[in-house]
Amino acid sequence: MSELEGRVALVTGATGGIGRALVARLRGAGLTVVATTRRAEGSGLPDGVDVVEADMRQADALPGLVAAVQERHGALDVLVPNAGAGERRSLEDTTREDWDAALAVNLTAPFLLAQAAVPAMAARGFGRVLLVSSVAAFTGGAIGPHYAASKAGLQGLVGFLSSRYAARGVTVNAIAPAAIGGTGMGDALPAETVAAIPVGRTGEPAEVADLALAMLANGYLTGKTVLLDGGMLPR
Numbered sequence: 001m002s003e004l005e006g007r008v009a010l011v012t013g014a015t016g017g018i019g020r021a022l023v024a025r026l027r028g029a030g031l032t033v034v035a036t037t038r039r040a041e042g043s044g045l046p047d048g049v050d051v052v053e054a055d056m057r058q059a060d061a062l063p064g065l066v067a068a069v070q071e072r073h074g075a076l077d078v079l080v081p082n083a084g085a086g087e088r089r090s091l092e093d094t095t096r097e098d099w100d101a102a103l104a105v106n107l108t109a110p111f112l113l114a115q116a117a118v119p120a121m122a123a124r125g126f127g128r129v130l131l132v133s134s135v136a137a138f139t140g141g142a143i144g145p146h147y148a149a150s151k152a153g154l155q156g157l158v159g160f161l162s163s164r165y166a167a168r169g170v171t172v173n174a175i176a177p178a179a180i181g182g183t184g185m186g187d188a189l190p191a192e193t194v195a196a197i198p199v200g201r202t203g204e205p206a207e208v209a210d211l212a213l214a215m216l217a218n219g220y221l222t223g224k225t226v227l228l229d230g231g232m233l234p235r
């Protein structure tokens with residue numbers, strides 16, 4: 001029996017391409033999954049998933065989201081703030097609204113969820129936080145400066161949280177995919193981005209979920225950002 005079996009996980013952005021794959025893998029590994037979406041009705045998420053409506057831009061509601069999971073399921077052991085947003089923009093076209101929206105969903109929401117969840121994980125002596133970064137955090141990527149900066153900010157959170165909570169059983173890592181097909185974000189990427197992938201194809205949501213599960217299962221892995229990029233970056 002793995003250390004994850006029977007644990008309670010919260011996955012945000014669960015109706016996106018990667019979100020659905022994450023939910024399926026976590027359920028397959030025997031976790032109870034609470035999944036957020038902006039439209040719970042007709043979400044298509046499988047029976048047995050606790051589906052909750054939440055907009056990551058509603059910052060004030062996020063601590064309450066964690067509290068509700070803890071109340072309903074007894075604990076929150078595994079946090080995967082997967083929801084992500086960012087319209088494709090050039091530097092000149094990026095508005096303050098674009099900037100604020102990307103930061104709110106991609107960086108502020110993961111921070112607020114972690115702030116609400118991690119102290120209780122530490123008190124119980126077990127916790128897993130897996131942030132969903134992007135190759136754009138390192139290269140700048142194809143979406144825009146707002147998106148790249150928001151994903152790069154997650155690196156600071158990984159460093160801060162992992163170093164302070166490692167001794168209390170909480171691991172904090174990030175997975176940084178590139179060009180994952182079958183997703184709203186990946187399918188919007190320009191053809192030249194896809195053409196430059198050394199493995200010659202886009203990644204699959206299931207491949208992201210497989211690596212995510214391995215990272216969550218490994219109690220000796222913390223403070224790391226693991227790239228899943230088809231060979232785009234030499235690291």
Ligand SMILES: NC(=O)c1ccc[n+]([C@@H]2O[C@H](COP(=O)([O-])OP(=O)(O)OC[C@H]3O[C@@H](n4cnc5c(N)ncnc54)[C@H](OP(=O)(O)O)[C@@H]3O)[C@@H](O)[C@H]2O)c1
Nearest residue numbers: 013016017018038055056083084134179180183184185186
């Ligand atoms: N696909 C890629 O190539 C790729 C590469 C690197 C990183 N990522 C990251 O992977 C994560 C998952 O994205 P994906 O690839 O699965 O793309 P996706 O299919 O477009 O899914 C994005 C998810 O984020 C949710 N979301 C967006 N804005 C939100 C908000 N304000 N509040 C709550 N949820 C919101 C969406 O919810 P709705 O369904 O309600 O719109 C959707 O579930 C994101 O963090 C993304 O940045 C993706």
